[in-house]
Amino acid sequence: MANLIIQIGIPVFLIILGLFVGKWIEKKHLRSLDVKEQELKDVLICNLRRLPAYLKAGECFLVIGSVVIATDYFKVFAAGLRNLFGGEIKTYRSLMRRARREAIVRMLQQAKERGAYSVWNIRFETATIQGKRRPGGVEVLAYGTAVKVS
Amino acid sequence: MIVVNTEFIPGKKISQIKGLVQGNTVRAKHIGRDITASLKNIVGGELKGYTELLVESRRESLVRMIAQAEELGANAVINIRFATSSITAGAAELYVYGTAVVVEDEQYAP
Numbered sequence: 591m592a593n594l595i596i597q598i599g600i601p602v603f604l605i606i607l608g609l610f611v612g613k614w615i616e617k618k619h620l621r622s623l624d625v626k627e628q629e630l631k632d633v634l635i636c637n638l639r640r641l642p643a644y645l646k647a648g649e650c651f652l653v654i655g656s657v658v659i660a661t662d663y664f665k666v667f668a669a670g671l672r673n674l675f676g677g678e679i680k681t682y683r684s685l686m687r688r689a690r691r692e693a694i695v696r697m698l699q700q701a702k703e704r705g706a707y708s709v710w711n712i713r714f715e716t717a718t719i720q721g722k723r724r725p726g727g728v729e730v731l732a733y734g735t736a737v738k739v740s
Numbered sequence: 741m742i743v744v745n746t747e748f749i750p751g752k753k754i755s756q757i758k759g760l761v762q763g764n765t766v767r768a769k770h771i772g773r774d775i776t777a778s779l780k781n782i783v784g785g786e787l788k789g790y791t792e793l794l795v796e797s798r799r800e801s802l803v804r805m806i807a808q809a810e811e812l813g814a815n816a817v818i819n820i821r822f823a824t825s826s827i828t829a830g831a832a833e834l835y836v837y838g839t840a841v842v843v844e845d846e847q848y849a850p
Binding site (some may be wrong): 625634635636637638639640642661666669672673674675676677678679680682683685686687691693694713714716718721724728 | 774818827838
């Protein structure tokens with residue numbers, strides 16, 4: 591009996607912990623992202639390879655931003671439920687969006703530090719980091735060319 | 741809204757770059773599809789359920805990207821790229837990104 595309680599109790603506890611703590615961490619992260627994005631609003635980003643005719647290029651350098659964000663037990667549980675009925679997995683969507691925004695922010699910070707106010711030809715890479723029967727995480731890498739334009 | 745995966749639109753001139761726009765979605769198919777897919781794995785062939793799922797999801801992410809571009813006041817999205825990443829065994833993310841721009845007709849000298 592005690593064994594059964596442990597077997598069911600621990601996952602349920604972890605899911606509830608994930609629901610509340612995970613949500614709190616996500617909210618905190620989104621707030622900090624909003625602030626950082628506001629600061630970096632003056633940096634132009636696009637994935638074009640060439641500058642249009644009306645812009646002149648100055649100094650160029652590579653900028654890279656990457657981040658690994660973990661899933662929690664609640665997100666995995668919610669995704670598992672979704673797998674039964676089909677539809678969009680909102681918990682994972684917000685996870686990916688957060689990761690991508692953070693990667694972009696880190697990339698832009700590098701560009702701004704060196705005085706470039708535009709990043710061109712940006713590309714994304716993602717990788718999954720997965721533990722055995724445990725929630726894993728996702729890595730998002732954003733890279734591009736920072737250009738001082740005039 | 742013009743959506744292309746080239747960097748320039750023939751006959752149009754880029755007058756303003758609005759910035760990067762993106763759309764993503766993570767979708768799951770219901771368990772019935774998973775079962776038929778695993779049966780298909782025995783004999784091979786197209787997994788129609790999954791094809792449909794990916795087509796639908798890609799469309800969804802495109803719609804989200806276009807909505808973002810409209811919000812920025814752009815009239816075209818150029819150089820779009822699709823990316824797919826698997827998050828876990830049961831879920832795949834469909835991601836699309838491009839550059840929102842304002843284009844106008846090119847003026848030819850008479």
